[in-house]
Amino acid sequence: MTRFFANANYDFIGVRKYAYALTALIIIPGLLLLAVTGLNYSIEFTGGTLVQVTTLTPQPLSAGDLRSALDAGGLRGAEIQSFGSDREYVVRARLTEVGAGTQEETQRTAQAVRSALTQRFGENSIRVDRQEAVSPKVGGELRQKALTAILLSFVGVLVYLAFRFEFRFGVAAVVATAHDIITTIAFIKYMNLEVSLTVVAAILTVVGYSLNDTIIIFDRTRENLHKYKRDDFGGILNRSINETLPRSVLTHATTIATTMSMLIFAGEVIRPWAWVMTFGVFTGTFSSIYIAGPILLWIERKWPGHEARGVKAHVAPASHRAALAPPAGA
Amino acid sequence: MLDSLKARFIVIGILIVLSIWSLWPRQVTTRLRGADGRMRDTTQQRVPIKQGLDLRGGMHLALEIDQSRGKVDNPGDAIDRALKVIRTRIDEFGVAEPLVQKVGTSRIVVELPGVSDPARAKQIALRTAFLEFQMTDKNNLFRSALPAIDRALAAAGVTERSVGSAARGDTTAAAPARSAVEDILGGRAVAAADTAKAGSVRRGPAQAERADTARADTLGNQLGQGPLSPLLFAGGMPGEYLVRDEMVVTVEAMLARPEAQRLMPRGFVTRWGAETMSRGAMPYRGLYILEERPIITGEYLTDAKARLDPIYNQSTVDFQLTRRGGRFFERETGQHVGDNMAIVLDKMVQSQPPVIRSAISDRGQIELGRASLQEAQDLALVLKAGSLPAPLMIVEERSVGPTLGRDSINKGILAGAVGIGLVIIIMLGYYRFAGILAVMALGLYVLFTFGGLAALGATLTLPGMAGFALSIGIAVDANVLIFERIREELAHGKSVRLAIDAGFRMAMNAIVDSNVSTILTAAFLFQFGTGPVKGFAVTLILGILASMVTAIFVTRTFFNLYVQRRPGLQTLSI
Numbered sequence: 065m066t067r068f069f070a071n072a073n074y075d076f077i078g079v080r081k082y083a084y085a086l087t088a089l090i091i092i093p094g095l096l097l098l099a100v101t102g103l104n105y106s107i108e109f110t111g112g113t114l115v116q117v118t119t120l121t122p123q124p125l126s127a128g129d130l131r132s133a134l135d136a137g138g139l140r141g142a143e144i145q146s147f148g149s150d151r152e153y154v155v156r157a158r159l160t161e162v163g164a165g166t167q168e169e170t171q172r173t174a175q176a177v178r179s180a181l182t183q184r185f186g187e188n189s190i191r192v193d194r195q196e197a198v199s200p201k202v203g204g205e206l207r208q209k210a211l212t213a214i215l216l217s218f219v220g221v222l223v224y225l226a227f228r229f230e231f232r233f234g235v236a237a238v239v240a241t242a243h244d245i246i247t248t249i250a251f252i253k254y255m256n257l258e259v260s261l262t263v264v265a266a267i268l269t270v271v272g273y274s275l276n277d278t279i280i281i282f283d284r285t286r287e288n289l290h291k292y293k294r295d296d297f298g299g300i301l302n303r304s305i306n307e308t309l310p311r312s313v314l315t316h317a318t319t320i321a322t323t324m325s326m327l328i329f330a331g332e333v334i335r336p337w338a339w340v341m342t343f344g345v346f347t348g349t350f351s352s353i354y355i356a357g358p359i360l361l362w363i364e365r366k367w368p369g370h371e372a373r374g375v376k377a378h379v380a381p382a383s384h385r386a387a388l389a390p391p392a393g394a
Numbered sequence: 395m396l397d398s399l400k401a402r403f404i405v406i407g408i409l410i411v412l413s414i415w416s417l418w419p420r421q422v423t424t425r426l427r428g429a430d431g432r433m434r435d436t437t438q439q440r441v442p443i444k445q446g447l448d449l450r451g452g453m454h455l456a457l458e459i460d461q462s463r464g465k466v467d468n469p470g471d472a473i474d475r476a477l478k479v480i481r482t483r484i485d486e487f488g489v490a491e492p493l494v495q496k497v498g499t500s501r502i503v504v505e506l507p508g509v510s511d512p513a514r515a516k517q518i519a520l521r522t523a524f525l526e527f528q529m530t531d532k533n534n535l536f537r538s539a540l541p542a543i544d545r546a547l548a549a550a551g552v553t554e555r556s557v558g559s560a561a562r563g564d565t566t567a568a569a570p571a572r573s574a575v576e577d578i579l580g581g582r583a584v585a586a587a588d589t590a591k592a593g594s595v596r597r598g599p600a601q602a603e604r605a606d607t608a609r610a611d612t613l614g615n616q617l618g619q620g621p622l623s624p625l626l627f628a629g630g631m632p633g634e635y636l637v638r639d640e641m642v643v644t645v646e647a648m649l650a651r652p653e654a655q656r657l658m659p660r661g662f663v664t665r666w667g668a669e670t671m672s673r674g675a676m677p678y679r680g681l682y683i684l685e686e687r688p689i690i691t692g693e694y695l696t697d698a699k700a701r702l703d704p705i706y707n708q709s710t711v712d713f714q715l716t717r718r719g720g721r722f723f724e725r726e727t728g729q730h731v732g733d734n735m736a737i738v739l740d741k742m743v744q745s746q747p748p749v750i751r752s753a754i755s756d757r758g759q760i761e762l763g764r765a766s767l768q769e770a771q772d773l774a775l776v777l778k779a780g781s782l783p784a785p786l787m788i789v790e791e792r793s794v795g796p797t798l799g800r801d802s803i804n805k806g807i808l809a810g811a812v813g814i815g816l817v818i819i820i821m822l823g824y825y826r827f828a829g830i831l832a833v834m835a836l837g838l839y840v841l842f843t844f845g846g847l848a849a850l851g852a853t854l855t856l857p858g859m860a861g862f863a864l865s866i867g868i869a870v871d872a873n874v875l876i877f878e879r880i881r882e883e884l885a886h887g888k889s890v891r892l893a894i895d896a897g898f899r900m901a902m903n904a905i906v907d908s909n910v911s912t913i914l915t916a917a918f919l920f921q922f923g924t925g926p927v928k929g930f931a932v933t934l935i936l937g938i939l940a941s942m943v944t945a946i947f948v949t950r951t952f953f954n955l956y957v958q959r960r961p962g963l964q965t966l967s968i
Binding site: 118195264269310 | 448456512788789790791792793794795797798801802805806808809810812813814816817820821824856857859860861863864866867868870871874875878881882900903904907908909910911912914915916917918919921922926927930931934
């Protein structure tokens with residue numbers, strides 16, 4: 065039988081100060097950078113135009129060639145980015161001041177990009193693979209919706225956890241989740257990933273995944289609080305984390321396997337999503353151990369629980385609790 | 395024990411049959427327009443899971459009523475009528491499985507999978523197609539008013555140059571679309587340079603040259619002195635004037651001035667010709683003075699057909715009016731024999747207004763000049779479907795070419811296969827025998843998820859594929875939780891049978907709680923997302939549900955069967 069981390073007994077809670085330092089090291093420069101330059105929002109949120117082209121000329125065209133063709137067509141200020149290969153490019157024109165651009169302009173820009181490129185390089189040398197034109201109004205709506213979705217999912221999870229565990233567990237889980245969102249945004253900033261709807265979807269999935277992980281540990285904590293009534297809370301948390309460690313390692317391994325294969329093989333369109341998900345697995349694991357647990361400990365020390373040490377009885381019914389063998393370490 | 399085992403296998407069997415049944419391809423018959431423009435029943439192999447536009451290629455449009463050029467009275471009603479018109483047009487257009495629906499209160503979403511010519515499809519959806527028949531200014535009232543208009547414009551200090559440069563910034567129907575494009579790209583400097591260039595050409599030698607050509611060509615004399623008259627040349631019929639192509643914007647701006655508007659003959663409007671025409675070497679546009687009241691509009695149209703006129707080699711659209719419209723038309727044209735009637739489509743005059751020779755009843759034709767047969771067919775289509783109650787604009791467009799879509803599918807499948815392969819290797823390497831059970835359960839998981847997608851009629855998008863691959867990684871989590879629990883129980887010295895029992899029971903809480911929270915976030919994602927993101931959320935939710943069923947129920951059944959076959963089991967390969 066192969067067993068990783070069987071009977072592990074690491075002092076996770078004891079080293080939490082170092083963990084805080086590590087996460088601060090990621091978050092603070094990221095947020096400072098963010099305050100200075102802001103996020104790289106996709107045109108879905110800013111409004112604007114995106115045209116993805118593949119060049120079919122015998123010699124690959126450089127971004128400079130495209131640049132000069134667009135300049136000649138009067139499209140200065142459009143940004144050109146190579147997209148996966150030296151034949152694929154994405155041309156973006158954002159509506160910088162919201163409200164300044166009217167709805168038609170995004171349409172016209174898309175047309176102008178097409179005609180500027182075909183005029184310079186010929187009709188059959190450019191293939192348009194993707195075209196998006198979003199008016200600032202729709203962009204504003206999407207921003208609003210994305211924000212609402214994130215906030216609502218917070219509230220929903222808090223309510224569910226308060227119902228299934230106890231309010232303090234919910235608070236700790238939500239703090240851990242907030243931590244994940246902040247580190248993920250810092251990561252997006254470091255990688256200069258484009259924040260699109262798919263990336264927002266990835267952030268929300270990271271939220272779900274991290275919660276999942278936190279709940280597994282909390283579930284064990286809830287159980288252990290009943291089992292070892294006399295142990296101190298920190299010890300119980302540590303024991304719970306250690307007991308679920310094999311599961312964590314294995315599940316993270318399989319999840320990383322899938323997100324990494326998406327990152328490597330699934331192509332440029334989905335790559336930002338795959339980056340965020342891959343990072344999310346790490347930050348989700350980290351926060352479940354080093355943020356959710358210690359926060360719960362802190363709440364417990366500040367406001368000690370009333371009945372049964374603050375745990376609603378929601379473990380297996382008494383009949384099979386009686387059937388449990390006495391734990392080896394107790 | 396045996397009975398419950400049998401019952402479990404029956405349930406699993408039913409689930410498998412249901413999944414396969416919903417995934418089984420079947421024949422679907424739809425009415426589609428064939429390549430020859432005729433409607434016919436087409437039987438297609440239905441693909442079990444619909445692919446999103448990002449995989450299949452196609453176009454997504456969101457349309458709203460355009461109020462920028464004048465307020466629309468009842469936008470709520472207009473959008474409903476527009477929806478019907480667009481639906482008819484799109485059905486006629488002949489795309490397989492189009493989607494035309496109202497979203498919210500003021501938006502129409504049009505989805506056209508696999509459409510090969512997005513620009514043409516956009517034209518079809520957006521064209522107002524408002525057809526009017528208007529009589530020209532046969533008494534030349536405008537010409538009589540022209541000297542007064544000239545004087546008024548001159549008194550207001552309007553010159554060709556002052557109006558010309560101001561008009562450049564305008565985005566009127568006839569103006570080129572460039573300035574707006576440059577605006578949003580921050581290329582104002584370019585726009586200014588362009589104007590200057592165009593301006594200098596016009597001011598410099600061009601002025602002399604124009605005077606020359608005006609004398610040299612056959613357009614007749616200038617109509618008078620002042621800012622406006624020198625720009626107009628008398629056309630071939632009363633109420634028709636010719637304007638040099640590059641002066642169209644200037645003339646339009648002058649006519650829009652309040653001084654000119656006040657002096658326009660009452661009950662008349664100005665309309666431009668749809669196409670430029672050449673006289674000598676110069677391109678000209680027709681300017682028509684028409685009676686404001688149309689003698690008939692396109693609402694009486696019942697049928698329209700495009701054809702290529704072999705004699706003049708130009709495309710035309712033949713139309714037919716309703717009986718009532720025909721009577722109406724006959725009476726009106728009967729009163730106007732010998733006059734010219736302009737056919738005005740979306741405020742543009744089509745070809746030169748023909749002379750009415752005798753009363754026309756319910757048939758007529760629109761000549762389209764240089765337009766291709768396909769353009770004529772498209773026009774016939776939109777005329778038949780009816781005009782839009784108000785102009786529409788595109789607020790969102792996404793189109794994906796078929797190449798990118800196919801590429802995405804291939805890459806998505808590769809990534810998914812590699813991901814699944816790795817997960818299988820990890821599970822088998824770590825759990826050995828129990829891993830085999832988990833992998834078998836994973837196979838069923840894939841089947842159930844896709845079966846569920848097909849049963850719900852959900853659309854598979856690229857993020858959806860990513861969500862599916864991710865859910866495979868997560869799907870084994872439930873198995874992992876159970877197996878780890880069983881191992882713990884075994885380590886505590888329990889018998890195999892009891893350990894399996896306890897393992898499943900103890901892991902239950904964690905599985906349910908953790909999965910419900912993931913489903914909650916995915917549900918919120920579904921709520922706010924657009925197409926591709928919705929696909930992601932649906933796949934994730936279905937994947938989690940399927941993983942719970944397979945891990946809790948299917949794997950348990952496998953274990954039960956195994957334990958039952960070996961009553962004296964002492965060890966478990968897990």
